[in-house]
Amino acid sequence: MLFKKGYSFLLISLFLLSFTLIASESFNNNNELVLTQTTPLNNLIRCYKSGSDGKKIFLIGCIHGDEKEGILLSVKVLNEIFAGKANKNTLICIPSVNPDGNTLNTRTNSHRIDINRNFPAKNWTLVDSAKLKGDKKKYWGGSAPLSEKETRFILKVDSLYHPDAFIILHQFLNCVQYDGSGRALAEFISGITKQKLLDNIGYKTEGSIGSYYGDDKRKEVVTIEVPENPSDTLQNNIVRALVDVVQKGY
Numbered sequence: 419m420l421f422k423k424g425y426s427f428l429l430i431s432l433f434l435l436s437f438t439l440i441a442s443e444s445f446n447n448n449n450e451l452v453l454t455q456t457t458p459l460n461n462l463i464r465c466y467k468s469g470s471d472g473k474k475i476f477l478i479g480c481i482h483g484d485e486k487e488g489i490l491l492s493v494k495v496l497n498e499i500f501a502g503k504a505n506k507n508t509l510i511c512i513p514s515v516n517p518d519g520n521t522l523n524t525r526t527n528s529h530r531i532d533i534n535r536n537f538p539a540k541n542w543t544l545v546d547s548a549k550l551k552g553d554k555k556k557y558w559g560g561s562a563p564l565s566e567k568e569t570r571f572i573l574k575v576d577s578l579y580h581p582d583a584f585i586i587l588h589q590f591l592n593c594v595q596y597d598g599s600g601r602a603l604a605e606f607i608s609g610i611t612k613q614k615l616l617d618n619i620g621y622k623t624e625g626s627i628g629s630y631y632g633d634d635k636r637k638e639v640v641t642i643e644v645p646e647n648p649s650d651t652l653q654n655n656i657v658r659a660l661v662d663v664v665q666k667g668y
């Protein structure tokens with residue numbers, strides 16, 4: 419009986435979560451959904467675009483499934499950009515590239531692979547997953563770079579739109595960090611969010627977006643780390659910084 423009750427609770431929670439995600443991804447009329455991708459668990463990854471001028475800013479709200487705050491923040495950014503008029507820069511935005519991980523509440527995707535270790539960066543390293551213990555399993559980059567649909571979708575968006583800058587939201591630290599040529603963009607954002615500015619996150623991230631697009635391709639890559647329970651002020655400042663990046667430039 420207890421098991422049944424627990425199971426029903428889990429099902430209700432999953433239902434409510436998917437409803438929240440669908441509800442939070444509803445937009446105003448003038449949105450442009452430009453590209454979608456079905457995941458192994460039959461969820462949909464959505465890519466939106468607004469404008470075609472200036473620099474192309476690629477915002478990824480969530481890549482680690484249990485770091486959901488960025489979905490909400492990037493949807494707020496999209497709504498403001500879609501509601502506004504002319505912007506200096508173009509916004510390309512994927513609120514979540516890991517909806518399977520969101521459903522499962524895991525860092526990894528449904529194949530237990532860390533998407534942010536699955537990019538074909540020069541520092542991508544093959545690791546025997548059987549040798550990974552405990553928490554380290556969550557960082558496994560797969561048996562080959564680009565083995566995952568989610569990773570390949572990011573490369574597809576890149577090949578279609580050639581973004582100049584990549585901004586990725588993560589949790590649960592509290593800082594703004596840059597790779598490649600992202601310093602000016604990171605300074606602009608941290609100037610508004612008042613978060614600590616870092617040139618290095620402090621641990622190895624082989625096969626990450628920062629390694630591939632930042633270190634290897636010298637693009638502007640900025641990571642915004644959002645703490646577990648961000649204050650309303652911090653949330654508003656992050657949204658304002660991102661809207662300003664697109665509307666006014668940096």
Ligand SMILES: [Zn+2]
Pocket residue numbers: 481482485587588589
């Ligand atoms: Zn993360």
